[in-house]
Amino acid sequence: MIRVRGLSKSFNGQTVLAGLDFDVPDGEILAVMGSSGTGKSVLLLNLIGLMPPDSGAIEVNGVAVTRLAEPELLKFRRHVGYLFQDSALYDFMTVEENIAFPLREHTASGLAVIRARVDELLRMVDMAGAGGKYPSELSGGMRKRAALARALALGSKVLLCDEPTSGLDPVRSRDISLLIRDLSKKLGCTTLITTHDVRNAFRTADRALVLHQGRAVACGTEQELRAVADPFVREFLE
Amino acid sequence: MVMLTWITNKLAAQGRGALFFGAFVRCLLTGRIRWNEVFRQIYEQGVRSLLIVTLVSFASGAVLALQGQVMMARFGAKEFIAQLVALSLIRELSPVFTALVFSGKSGAGMAAELGSMSVNSQIQATRTLGVDPMGFLVVPRMLACLVVLPILVVVSELMGIFGGYLVAIHEANIPPVYYINQTVQCIAFVDFFSGFAKVFFFAVIIGWICCYKGFFTSGGSMGVGRYTTAAVALCYVGVIVSNTLLTKIILTFWGN
Ligand SMILES: Nc1ncnc2c1ncn2[C@@H]1O[C@H](COP(=O)(O)OP(=O)(O)O)[C@@H](O)[C@H]1O
Ligand SMILES: [Mg+2]
Numbered sequence: 323m324i325r326v327r328g329l330s331k332s333f334n335g336q337t338v339l340a341g342l343d344f345d346v347p348d349g350e351i352l353a354v355m356g357s358s359g360t361g362k363s364v365l366l367l368n369l370i371g372l373m374p375p376d377s378g379a380i381e382v383n384g385v386a387v388t389r390l391a392e393p394e395l396l397k398f399r400r401h402v403g404y405l406f407q408d409s410a411l412y413d414f415m416t417v418e419e420n421i422a423f424p425l426r427e428h429t430a431s432g433l434a435v436i437r438a439r440v441d442e443l444l445r446m447v448d449m450a451g452a453g454g455k456y457p458s459e460l461s462g463g464m465r466k467r468a469a470l471a472r473a474l475a476l477g478s479k480v481l482l483c484d485e486p487t488s489g490l491d492p493v494r495s496r497d498i499s500l501l502i503r504d505l506s507k508k509l510g511c512t513t514l515i516t517t518h519d520v521r522n523a524f525r526t527a528d529r530a531l532v533l534h535q536g537r538a539v540a541c542g543t544e545q546e547l548r549a550v551a552d553p554f555v556r557e558f559l560e
Numbered sequence: 561m562v563m564l565t566w567i568t569n570k571l572a573a574q575g576r577g578a579l580f581f582g583a584f585v586r587c588l589l590t591g592r593i594r595w596n597e598v599f600r601q602i603y604e605q606g607v608r609s610l611l612i613v614t615l616v617s618f619a620s621g622a623v624l625a626l627q628g629q630v631m632m633a634r635f636g637a638k639e640f641i642a643q644l645v646a647l648s649l650i651r652e653l654s655p656v657f658t659a660l661v662f663s664g665k666s667g668a669g670m671a672a673e674l675g676s677m678s679v680n681s682q683i684q685a686t687r688t689l690g691v692d693p694m695g696f697l698v699v700p701r702m703l704a705c706l707v708v709l710p711i712l713v714v715v716s717e718l719m720g721i722f723g724g725y726l727v728a729i730h731e732a733n734i735p736p737v738y739y740i741n742q743t744v745q746c747i748a749f750v751d752f753f754s755g756f757a758k759v760f761f762f763a764v765i766i767g768w769i770c771c772y773k774g775f776f777t778s779g780g781s782m783g784v785g786r787y788t789t790a791a792v793a794l795c796y797v798g799v800i801v802s803n804t805l806l807t808k809i810i811l812t813f814w815g816n
Contacts, residue, residue, distance in 0.1 A: 370688055400690035411686035424689045472689070
């Protein structure tokens with residue numbers, strides 16, 4: 323369960339989030355949609371405590387994120403998977419080493435156990451056999467999938483994805499959208515994705531929220547959103 | 561007004577630099593040290609600088625002997641070339657030259673690596689994986705500087721003396737055994753110590769500046785270039801200026 327209440331953030335007088343409220347119930351997938359520069363990445367950074375909000379409350383699976391200091395935040399983040407827009411795999415490690423990294427850091431498992439888990443994760447994202455490659459040898463879509471495997475390695479029940487389809491061609495975009503939905507549902511994750519890609523948003527998400535000028539102007543299923551009269555929402559969904 | 565903002569910004573930057581160092585010390589004392597990362601950094605930094613340090617030092621020793629031969633001949637003291645070469649290198653030139661070369665090779669490498677990790681969100685990603693990037697990325701690099709630079713300085717001293725030796729025996733016709741004896745006898749512990757003590761200080765300065773600049777790099781690949789050059793320039797200034805102060809302090813206490 324993710325609960326956001328009155329979340330506000332501005333930079334040097336430029337208001338980016340202006341009192342945002344929304345919930346993501348357990349096991350649901352929500353897409354936060356908005357044009358570029360509306361503050362989608364800022365929202366996700368706030369949710370995981372990488373950027374402090376000016377005001378407002380954030381609760382993720384019962385943890386009040388805004389009240390935590392950095393050492394507690396580091397512990398909290400182990401339970402949240404985060405997929406960066408640019409994948410952010412370590413380029414000096416192979417895919418396997420990238421996925422094994424959180425396991426080596428946070429579990430006492432031996433090498434064999436970690437190996438088995440990495441293989442399992444690679445199969446989950448359809449990358450069996452590509453574990454020995456370096457991120458620079460992969461296509462954008464494969465990098466996203468490897469980063470998704472790393473984000474899920476510790477068995478997080480909350481998944482945050484920043485623009486999972488950005489920079490991908492339509493086919494890869496569809497594949498990663500369906501993969502995120504499939505894995506979220508299979509693993510029982512509460513998931514939030516941000517995107518400006520309306521079509522793929524509804525391939526992944528149960529519900530979507532339209533972000534405009536720092537506020538949620540509409541929220542609901544695809545049918546519900548298509549019935550909204552607000553001119554910005556209508557234009558955005560076109 | 562513009563001036564004031566500029567000064568405030570500069571001061572704020574110094575404050576951030578100091579905080580960064582404080583965070584490093586705290587992490588070093590309280591955190592787990594990732595030894596395999598430390599060894600990897602030692603290897604990488606060492607390999608990056610070894611060849612160029614060898615070359616620069618050999619040439620410096622050789623040129624000291626060439627000039628020394630001319631200068632000393634004027635005073636009729638040609639047999640003291642060995643002392644001139646060894647003492648200049650050990651007391652002053654090897655520590656400073658090596659620190660400068662190390663800044664330009666290994667230091668630039670560190671700043672650029674961390675810088676590109678910063679602009680590609682890899683530092684943020686480390687935090688999302690529940691790992692402190694200070695412990696994972698900065699501590700191993702700083703520790704490696706403290707190991708690698710002193711080793712490189714010793715290599716530099718040996719190579720420099722070797723360069724001087726070759727010139728002295730071939731150009732100045734000084735007997736090899738005599739040259740080696742003179743070298744070994746003239747080096748007192750205080751000479752070695754007064755040069756070597758500075759090296760640890762340089763290692764901290766270089767590691768600090770390069771990790772700090774890299775860690776806070778922004779502005780895409782352009783930014784990586786800008787922050788890396790700024791880091792190296794700052795290292796040069798830091799090494800040369802602090803060397804003057806350190807030399808004064810060391811000579812005050814261990815003057816002879
Ligand atoms: N660290 C920051 N400092 C200043 N401004 C920022 C910062 N991060 C984001 N912004 C501003 O916030 C706005 C929203 O950015 P972002 O969340 O990245 O948009 P997007 O919806 O495309 O992900 C942008 O106008 C950006 O300039
Ligand atoms: Mg964004």
